[in-house]
Amino acid sequence: MRGPLVKLPSQRFEDPAQIVKSSDWLINVRFSCFALGSTVYKDYCAFGKALDALLGSLGAERIHRLECGDEMSGQEKTFKKWANDTFQAACEAFHIKLPTKAVVTIGTESVQEPVQSNMKLVSADASEGPHFTEYFSKSLGREVLPLKVTYNEVIAGSREAGPCTVQIRLSWQDLCLNNPVSFEPGDHLGILSENADEMVSKVIQKLNPIPSLEQTHRLMIQKEMLTIAGPRKEWVCYENLPPATVFDWFKKFLDITTPPTQSLLYDLATYATDPKEKEGLDMLSQDVGRYEQWKHSKWPTVLSFLEEFSSLSIPAEALIIKLPLMKPRFYSISSCLLSSPTCVDLTVGAVKFITEDGSSRNGLCSMYLNQATIGTTVNAFFRSKPRFHLPENPTTPIIMVGPGIGIAPFRSFWMHRAELMKVFSKGARKQLLCLGHCAPDIHKFGQHLGAAIFYGGYRTQELDLYREEKWKYHNMGAIELAATAYSREVVIEREWIQHKMMIDANARRIYELLDSHDGHIYVCGDFYMANDVKSVIVSIFQEYGNINADEAASAVENLINSGRYHEDIFGVYHEDAFGR
Structure with missing residues (x-):
């Protein structure tokens, strides 16, 4: 060009x-x-x-x-x-002429053959293996901390009977840190999860041959290098994995819980020794409709896939190099640095569901945290969410909408506001500065807090998270109103969070705070709920602002564009999953 x-x-x-x-x-x-x-x-x-x-x-x-x-x-x-x-x-x-017999094969299935001849496992000294936390920090470009679990208790449901929600506390008190930990209410903690030992062991037992579990290895791949003398093939280390045991690779790095992609099915089909299974894999890898039906009905893991197609005879290196790496999972922080300067709380809903074919599936990270015992090391890092931070001016009113575990970030909001109230009552601005936190400008904004309204929703009162805490903060003045809806309660009328917001007194208050007092609204939860809440806000503006539907929608759009409508939306899960 x-x-x-x-x-x-x-x-x-x-x-x-x-x-x-x-x-x-x-x-x-x-x-x-x-x-x-x-x-x-x-x-x-x-x-x-x-x-x-x-x-x-x-x-x-x-x-x-x-x-x-x-x-x-x-x-x-x-x-x-x-x-x-x-x-x-x-x-x-660009007028590039391809050879007459050339076939374009970007990401296509034009060639299907085993590729283990281009890769191999090489024994390495155990000392070559890096400290995993240091490796994660380098590969992610973030400061990953080896946090210790100091508290892990069920706050709703039961670990034994089914899905539950836990409050887990992770501490850095005993760490020698280069930089002080800093985060704000609304920020996330990124968790580097680990696969369950039992699943890892079963996957490794499906490999052929079964590799040593104790030996440290390097994964080597053959690359064609261009030199002065012409092309030359060389063995180089696979960059995505550090020297480690095969067990550690599957446990700490490789994603074996996400359904295999069509590309993976195609690549592995060549290792099927049963012609019928190979034909089935080829069909799944090329027929999108059939693949989607298979994926959503079975929600297969790598283990269940290997069990379903039992004739697969896959060398360790072939499977390892084809599997995707695990991605960090992010959770809203449920605590405040002002009140807990050496630890962080998370509110985690354990994801469990039954597939259409009757198989049980668990969420990777939620179950990892759910089952973490006291003293367990969890590799994690902080991620700022500036678009979900509290207003700079603490006198600005806020409205919080968080059904279920959407309550997680709002717990940090209440705790932060409670600490500010203590400081304001003492006039002790230095107390905030000593903690390394950016304190609000008392001279500019004054020493009082704006209104804070919370709307929550749960199936039953037993699942009402932090119920006693909410009333404690309500009595302190950190929350002006805590309105909760119960959608599956037997003894009281069923309500959803939208119903609570549309009650006349509540709707008028919401409109007043957003329209007349430049308030902010925060919504945390799944996509469908967030859409419903936005529709409610539009309806409130239409009714109490005495404007038409288009003008109301425009008013809410202005809230978004001006940075006063904040959303922290969960990802999409299997329809039968519980929690986040």
């Missing part, structure tokens, strides 16, 4: 709208976008669509149409087709 990649503007614009009017900035850029998203969300693939439109409006040439990949159905297959079509379009756009 000749000329500059981007034609920079020669003038500055005060109005961002003027940027789009200048439509030749990217005149030398050619592009195609693949948007990622999930159809369960209202703004499906919104970012990718916006990026595609923006690039086009700035003069870039679209060489292939926008494609959207749905996380809920066939995303991988859609991407493969888009990648190949885009590659062909790029070759045409």
Whole structure:
């Protein structure tokens, strides 16, 4: 491509709208976008669509149409087709002639053969293995801390009888830290989970041959290196895994609980010794509809997959290199640094569900934390969520909506407000500064707190999380009102959180705080609940602002754009899962 990649503007614009009017900035850029998203969300693939439109409006040439990949159905297959079509379009756009017999194979299944000849396990000295916490810090580019479990108690349900919710406390009191721990109410803790020992052992027993569990290994892969003398093949260390035992790789690094992808099924089909099983795997790997039905009905783990297709004879290195790495799981922090300067609390709902075929499945991280005993080391790191922080001005009113374990971040809000009340009562601003926390400006904002209203919802009163604490903070003045709905209670009328918010006195108060007092609203929970709550807020603005539906929707959109409508939305889980 000749000329500059981007034609920079020669003038500055005060109005961002003027940027789009200048439509030749990217005149030398050619592009195609693949948007990622999930159809369960209202703004499906919104970012990718916006990026595609923006690039086009700035003069870039679209060489292939926008494609959207749905996380809920066939995303991988859609991407493969888009990648190949885009590659062909790029070759045409840049006048690149492919050999007549060339076959484009970006992410496709054009060749299917065992690849273990290009990889091998090599014995290594145990001392070569890194400290896992240090390795995680380096690979993630974050300071990962080996926190100790000091408290783990059930606060709703029962570990033995079924799904439950636990409060777990992780401490860094005994650590020598380079930097002091710092977080704010609303932030997350990223957990580096571990697979259950029993599942790891069973997966390893399915490998052929079964590798040593005690021996430290390096995984080596063969790469073709370009040298002055020409291409040369060399063995190099696989970068994604440190030297460790095979057991540790499966326990601490490899994702064996997420359903296998179609690509993985295709790659492993070649190891099936039963022709019927190979045919079945080939069909699953290429038929999106059949694959989605198989995935959602069985929600297979790597272990159940290996049990279902029992003729698979897979070497350890072949499976290890094909499996994805485990991703951190994020949980809202349920405590306040002002009141607990050496530990952090999490509120964790253990995910358990039964699949359509009757198999039992557990959430990876939620069950890992649920079963963590006192003294267990949990590798974790802090992640800031500035869009879910409390207002800078503590006198600003806040409305909190958090059914179920959506209560998690709001517990940190109440604790923080309670500590501010103590400080304000003593006039002791230094007390906050000594803790290394950014205290509110007393001279600028005064020494009182704005209103704080909480709306919660649970199936029954027994599942009402932190019930006594809520009333304690209510009596202290940290919460002005705590309204809770119970949707499955027998002795009282069933209500949902939206019903509580629409009660006349509550709705008027919500409108008053948001419209007249520049209040903020915080919503934490699953996507469906968040949409329902937003609809309620629109209805409240319409009724009590005496405006039409479009004007009410616009008013709520203004809350979002002005940074006064905050959402912390959970991911999508299996429909029978309990908790987060």
